[in-house]
Amino acid sequence: xxxxxxxxxxxxxxxxxxxxxxxxxxxxxxxxxxxxxxxxxxxxxxxxxxxxxxxxxxxxxxxxxxxxxxxxxxxxxxxxxxxxxxxxxxxxxxxxxxxxxxxxxxxxxxxxxxxxxxxxxxxxxxxxxxxxxxxxxxxxxxxxxxxxxxxxxxxx
Amino acid sequence: xxxxxxxxxxxxxxxxxxxxxxxxxxxxxxxxxxxxxxxxxxxxxxxxxxxxxxxxxxxxxxxxxxxxxxxxxxxxxxxxxxxxxxxxxxxxxxxxxxxxxxxxxxxxxxxxxxxxxxxxxxxxxxxxxxxxxxxxxxxxxxxxxxxxxxxxxxxxxxxxxxxxxxxxxxxxxxxxxxxxxxxxxxxxxxxxxxxxxxxxxxxxxxxxxxxxxxxxxxxxxxxxxxxxxxxxxxxxxxxxxxxxxxxxxxxxxxxxxxxxxxxxxxxxxxxxxxxxxxxxxxxxxxxxxxxxxxxxxxxxxxxxxxxxxxxxxxxxxxxxxxxxxxxxxxxxxxxxxxxxxxxxxxxxxxxxxxxxxxxxxxxxxxxxxxxxxxxxxxxxxxxxxxxxxxxxxxxxxxxxxxxxxxxxxxxxxxxxxxxxxxxxxxxxxxxxxxxxxxxxxxxxxxxxxxxxxxxxxxxxxxxx
Numbered sequence: 133x134x135x136x137x138x139x140x141x142x143x144x145x146x147x148x149x150x151x152x153x154x155x156x157x158x159x160x161x162x163x164x165x166x167x168x169x170x171x172x173x174x175x176x177x178x179x180x181x182x183x184x185x186x187x188x189x190x191x192x193x194x195x196x197x198x199x200x201x202x203x204x205x206x207x208x209x210x211x212x213x214x215x216x217x218x219x220x221x222x223x224x225x226x227x228x229x230x231x232x233x234x235x236x237x238x239x240x241x242x243x244x245x246x247x248x249x250x251x252x253x254x255x256x257x258x259x260x261x262x263x264x265x266x267x268x269x270x271x272x273x274x275x276x277x278x279x280x281x282x283x284x285x286x287x288x
Numbered sequence: 289x290x291x292x293x294x295x296x297x298x299x300x301x302x303x304x305x306x307x308x309x310x311x312x313x314x315x316x317x318x319x320x321x322x323x324x325x326x327x328x329x330x331x332x333x334x335x336x337x338x339x340x341x342x343x344x345x346x347x348x349x350x351x352x353x354x355x356x357x358x359x360x361x362x363x364x365x366x367x368x369x370x371x372x373x374x375x376x377x378x379x380x381x382x383x384x385x386x387x388x389x390x391x392x393x394x395x396x397x398x399x400x401x402x403x404x405x406x407x408x409x410x411x412x413x414x415x416x417x418x419x420x421x422x423x424x425x426x427x428x429x430x431x432x433x434x435x436x437x438x439x440x441x442x443x444x445x446x447x448x449x450x451x452x453x454x455x456x457x458x459x460x461x462x463x464x465x466x467x468x469x470x471x472x473x474x475x476x477x478x479x480x481x482x483x484x485x486x487x488x489x490x491x492x493x494x495x496x497x498x499x500x501x502x503x504x505x506x507x508x509x510x511x512x513x514x515x516x517x518x519x520x521x522x523x524x525x526x527x528x529x530x531x532x533x534x535x536x537x538x539x540x541x542x543x544x545x546x547x548x549x550x551x552x553x554x555x556x557x558x559x560x561x562x563x564x565x566x567x568x569x570x571x572x573x574x575x576x577x578x579x580x581x582x583x584x585x586x587x588x589x590x591x592x593x594x595x596x597x598x599x600x601x602x603x604x605x606x607x608x609x610x611x612x613x614x615x616x617x618x619x620x621x622x623x624x625x626x627x628x629x630x631x632x633x634x635x636x637x638x639x640x641x642x643x644x645x646x647x648x649x650x651x652x653x654x655x656x657x658x659x660x661x662x663x664x665x666x667x668x669x670x671x672x673x674x675x676x677x678x679x680x681x682x683x684x685x686x687x688x689x690x691x692x693x694x695x696x697x698x699x700x701x702x703x704x705x706x707x708x709x710x711x712x713x714x715x716x717x718x719x720x721x722x723x724x725x726x727x728x729x730x731x732x733x734x735x736x737x738x739x740x741x742x743x744x745x746x747x748x749x750x751x752x
Contacts, residue, residue, distance in 0.1 A: 177312075185318040188394065194314065221316060231318070258316060262729075266378065266393040270322035270353040274315055281310045 173283050175210050175248075176200040185258060188265050193255040194235070196279075198248045207287035213280045214244040214256060221273035229269045233260045235277070247286065323350045326357060326389065327397040331473065333367040334402035336360070351392045361385045363402045368717055370474040370487060373399040377723040382709040384716055401473040406486055459573030460540065460580065461547035466609055476505065476706045476720045479549055480519075481542045483613070487717035489542070490708050493523050496533035496622070500710045500718075506731065507550060507704040515699060516553040516567075519546060520731075523559040523621075531623040531631065534559040537640070540580060540612040543572055556658075559621045562633050562746070563735065567654035571617050575651050576639075580615050581605030583641050590646060616640040624745055632674065632745035633657075647743070655740035659748040660733045671738035672749040681749060684738035703728050 178197040185192045196212050203209070214235050223229035236243035237257035246254040329346045330336045336343045337360040351357045361369040362385070369385045379391040389396065469477075469484045476482070482489055491500040504522040523534035536557040538546075546552040547568055555571075557564045570576060578599055583590055585605050622634040635657055637649045649655060661669055672681030705726035709719050736748060 179312055179314055181313075182315045182317055185316060187318065187320060221318060231320075233316070262727075265320075266391070267354075268320045268393075270320050272317070272319045274317050276313045276315050279312045279314065281312065 173204055173208065174200065174202045177212060177281050179279055183258065190260055190262055192258045194258055195253050195255050196246055197253040198251045201248060201251050203249065203283065207285050208283055209286045210248040211282055211284045212246045215278055215280055217277045218275065221275045223269065223271045223273050225271050226269065229271065231260060231264050231268050231273050233258055320353065322353050324353060324392055325395050326351050328359060329397065329399040331399065331401040334361055334363040334369065334400060336400060337362055353392065355392055356388060356390045357392060359387045359398065361387065361400050366405055367402045368405050369719055370403040370472055371401045371720045371722055373722045377705055377707065377721060377726055380721050382719045382721050384712045403473040459569050460577050460607065460612065461544045461572050463606055464544050464609055464612060466541065466545055466548060474720055475722050476708065481538065481545060483541045483545055490718040490720065491710065492536060492538055493521065494535045494537060501534065502709050505706040505708065508700060511700050517551050518554045518556060519552045520556040520558060525560055531560045533620065533622045536619045537616050540615045540617065541609050543568055543617060544612065547572065557619045557621065561660045562621060563658040564619055564621060564635055565656040565658065566619065566637065566652055570652045570654045575599040576648060578602045578604055579648065581607060583615055583639065584611040592646065595651065614641050630747065632747040634745055635740065636743060649740065649743060656737055657740055657746050658735040658737040660735050661748065663734045667750050667752045669736045669748050670751055671736055671746060673741050673744040673746050675742065675744040681747060682741065683749065684741055686736050686738040701728055702726060
């Protein structure tokens with residue numbers, strides 16, 4: 133019995149390791165790949181680890197690429213959602229200097245979610261108003277935004 | 289040991305569901321430069337002075353981000369400073385011959401142009417600081433009474449005008465030949481309102497004491513048939529921020545040039561929170577055209593009673609540019625503080641000639657009054673008018689104009705924009721800061737618009 137229990141737990145653990153995020157590198161855009169696999173559903177999502185926004189650009193695409201996707205047949209979808217963002221780029225040398233931005237281009241009222249039922253690329257938009265650029269002090273600005281990626285049942 | 293291993297495995301299994309929802313981060317990164325290149329193109333017959341250094345021709349300077357750069361235009365003897373053309377007007381101010389770029393936030397190209405002062409003015413202070421909209425045209429050259437020329441060009445004569453349907457009747461803009469004005473190296477003068485009167489002719493906005501005022505002018509070209517080619521003139525409030533009377537005064541020749549050269553159809557005069565719109569066809573055609581003919585040609589005394597006559601019996605005179613130059617049109621906006629402290633506006637349109645003036649508001653059917661409201665307001669407003677000697681406001685039919693955009697989103701995004709600064713010293717003339725493709729995004733207002741309903745005080749009324 134103990135052996136059976138240990139085998140079951142070990143099997144679970146082996147399956148579970150595939151659910152851990154795995155990172156890949158690329159010389160072009162430093163993509164960061166999240167590979168998540170559950171028992172019968174799997175996906176591979178590529179999101180850039182860094183998005184360089186050109187000075188004075190009022191709209192910049194933030195691509196989300198799904199390179200592989202296997203879903204159960206009914207009502208399932210891969211959800212990629214932007215969350216945990218202050219919507220302020222902060223000056224590295226002067227934290228009181230900020231540039232307000234917005235993220236959109238997705239679905240739903242907040243436009244910050246994309247759903248995938250097949251492989252492909254969808255873009256979020258990072259927008260910065262001209263008036264924000266015009267008043268921004270010199271320097272490098274950064275902000276980290278967080279994505280939540282997972283398979284959901286769209287019927288629920 | 290085995291127990292410990294089981295517990296560890298069980299704990300890892302318990303964590304598995306949370307790992308199915310993965311979280312990843314992306315770093316947004318941007319760099320704002322600490323300097324911007326300002327290219328200065330100094331035209332012929334003048335120099336540019338920056339920090340006591342004198343430059344000529346084309347050169348560049350590096351300006352600190354959000355800093356200030358002052359360029360002093362230094363015309364050669366016999367020449368005047370006419371215009372600064374920039375690729376971005378934001379933060380550009382002109383005081384006399386000094387151009388200041390403040391809050392510098394982008395690369396910019398600044399072109400300074402100089403013009404030859406009229407004979408007798410070279411290097412002197414011959415410019416009359418008082419507005420003079422009378423062009424010095426040669427009546428012999430500017431006449432449009434040559435019937436043969438009109439016929440050849442398809443322009444209407446009096447007989448033609450009567451034979452035409454109402455909708456296609458000509459206006460003065462169709463029948464007057466403008467004199468060729470000497471170039472002043474100033475786009476506003478050369479392409480819009482200059483009619484041989486020199487740069488001082490750019491003085492078109494005045495206060496209640498006929499003092500010339502700085503202003504902005506936007507030329508917005510229609511993109512479809514439903515829109516109108518529009519010239520918007522924006523007056524500024526007093527230096528203390530208070531609204532005062534502002535008048536837009538253009539000679540009839542200047543109006544004709546706007547139509548002929550720019551195909552302008554609509555004029556908007558904005559002062560603070562109010563804008564007055566009028567079609568140029570009304571100011572140059574119909575009964576107003578006949579009235580201008582009477583003023584220019586007839587020896588009879590013109591008064592308010594003149595307006596009561598049967599205009600269908602009055603002939604449409606063929607006029608010369610020189611005759612038209614004698615008659616000026618004024619759109620007048622006077623803010624009036626009411627007992628409750630709110631502001632209402634007295635709106636009127638006038639003709640001026642010699643030392644006389646005559647109100648013609650009732651002869652301008654296209655006259656519209658627009659009062660601005662907050663873009664975010666969800667309240668309902670109408671335009672109300674309080675006639676003289678009456679109490680309370682008459683609510684005007686502005687139902688379909690609620691929150692109507694003065695310049696709606698479907699209009700063009702860019703326009704030619706001029707900021708005209710009046711001279712501080714007698715020897716100078718107005719200077720124009722010019723942007724050929726200025727963004728209109730900041731110019732749009734939500735406004736409530738109503739047709740003019742006679743002389744009175746116009747106010748925005750909340751009818752919630």
